[in-house]
Amino acid sequence: MHPDTHALIVIDVQNDFCPGGALEVPQGDRVVPGINALMKEFGAVILTQDWHPAGHSSFASQHAGKEPFDTVEMPYGPQILWPDHCVQGSAGSAFHPDLQVVRADMIVRKGYNPKIDSYSAFFENDHETPTGLHGYLQERGLTTLTMAGLATDFCVKFSALDAAKLGYPVTVREDLCRGIDLDGSLEAARQEMREAGVTLSQGA
Numbered sequence: 001m002h003p004d005t006h007a008l009i010v011i012d013v014q015n016d017f018c019p020g021g022a023l024e025v026p027q028g029d030r031v032v033p034g035i036n037a038l039m040k041e042f043g044a045v046i047l048t049q050d051w052h053p054a055g056h057s058s059f060a061s062q063h064a065g066k067e068p069f070d071t072v073e074m075p076y077g078p079q080i081l082w083p084d085h086c087v088q089g090s091a092g093s094a095f096h097p098d099l100q101v102v103r104a105d106m107i108v109r110k111g112y113n114p115k116i117d118s119y120s121a122f123f124e125n126d127h128e129t130p131t132g133l134h135g136y137l138q139e140r141g142l143t144t145l146t147m148a149g150l151a152t153d154f155c156v157k158f159s160a161l162d163a164a165k166l167g168y169p170v171t172v173r174e175d176l177c178r179g180i181d182l183d184g185s186l187e188a189a190r191q192e193m194r195e196a197g198v199t200l201s202q203g204a
Ligand code: VGL
Pocket: 012, 017, 050, 082, 119, 150, 151, 152, 153, 154, 155, 156
């Protein structure tokens, strides 16, 4: 059991990121049993949920002549375009059916702003619009974080880097994450996280 100042943050364990989903992460569903078991070791459990309006600007379908996984320039910087995924209220946006959602104290939704993507649990992709999670953690006295979920090289990475920047000691349970791995993005993400002082763990 971790001290009650230590929170588990479970990133985007949703149907669309699992095999058969719109933006499937290879073996994404494999993280579920281990995450459920890990929840028992924490007094505070927070889930994030990717939650896009239909026609979101991160969808390739909204950009003439573009395909999923192409990159475009947005006012806030380069943006990878994705297949339509995690549309608010769709079956794909729901949590994996075996994830113990009942254990969650808090669910943070992100990506609901039509014009900005939001990979991180803390800030949208402009790196300045907050989700409110930092304030929530501060008000509850949650000072140390462990993260797991999908995808290692996108939402988990951006969440962990922002947590480190905000001053939280943060551990990423790599054994309970899976990556998309576009052009070496998984190894690059591991390197970036290590350089930012994030602890990468393969489990106890
Ligand atoms: C994610 C791409 C687009 C993720 C979300 O959860 O890693 N990746 N939206």
